[in-house]
Amino acid sequence: MKQEPTFNFYSICGTVALLIGFLLSCTKTGDIIADDYPNPKIYWTGSGEIIRIPESDRYPYKIDEENQKVYITLGFSTSGLKNRDAFTVNLVVDRDTIHQLQQEGALPNTIDLEPDMIDIPPSATVEQGKDGALIQLSLDMTALAGHEDDTLALAIRLDSPSQYELNPALSTAIVLINYRAIIGISCPDDEASPGRIFIPFETSEDVDGWDYDGLQPVPGAPGQLTITRNNDDGYGIAVKWDQLFNLDEYPYLAMRVYEEPTDGVWLLKFYNGLADYVLRPENGTYKQLSDGSRIYYWNFAEATGLSGEVSSNIQVVIEGPNGQSLTYGWLKTYQEQDIILQCITE
Helix, strand or coil, rough: CCCCCCCCCCHHHHHHHHHHHHHEEEEECCCCCCCCCCCCEECCCCCCCCCEEECCCCCCCEEECCEEEEEEEEEEECCCCCCCCEEEEEEEEEEHHHHHHCCCCCCCCCEECHHHHHHCCEEEEEECCCCCCEEEEEEECCCCCCCCCEEEEEEEEEEEECEEEECCCCCCEEEEEEEEHHHCCCCCCCCCCCCEEECCCCCHHHHHCCCCCEEEEECCCCCEEEEEEECCCCCCEEEEEEEECCCCCEEEEEEEEEEEECCEEEEEEECCCCEEEEEEEHCEEECCCCCCCCCEEHHHHHHHHCEEEEEEEEEEECCCCCEEEEEEEEEEEEEHHHHHHCCCCC
């Protein structure tokens, strides 16, 4: 005979009590909190990698030109699922860590950031129920004058939290600041100065200053010249005589080229009374502009081994069959490569 199932009042109540206990152990978001879950630990966000400013979008910065400040934002957080209480943690500049990493070769070509160059809050507070907080560093642009081309190194250590523990592996943030990349380069006035080669090709006198009858201004294009090979020597040369270089002040040479020969080659040649020096396009590099022209540039001092003041002629040479031509514009020297890359836009 089949037995009907029976229900025990006490077993039902016990089951209901277990379910209520389970539900009460859940957070508002449904996370289950176990009594033995580890306490939160405090750490810098970023998984322990070196923080590079401005290379990472996760660490924003802004420039305050009026007050001559650069503000950089960093963040720290807490691990774990327990309800978070408010706490405060100290922020300590750790120069010893930077010095040790530099001695070990882990931070080559970096400069230790001096205390007067940066302002860091002494502590930061995480509010009740929050995972973490953001802090803002303030770089003093006035104090950093002279460090435009340096990579600045900084270590900030989380220390002495009012609650919870630190994650020792992630409690020190290493920050490398490429200061030039942040502030950009100051573009100087593009004008003639002693020791600077400055051949803009803006007037008829500039064109007439070249010695070659195969050189002609481009109709309707001020500032452009075309050199065409029209002799039986195998090459055509336009010469600008008696140019004075100061290669200590202006070591980079740049030339704007609009159209290159289709069946020939071109080069620049220099003679200082002692030796010939040749620069070809492939010896340097170029920057493409929006109109299709190219800025070819070379470290002239490095390529020639010359330094200081040098008097030389400048020769634009085109090699190949008769009728081959090169259309070019200005030819100038610059203090830095970055001026060529960032300041020449059209």
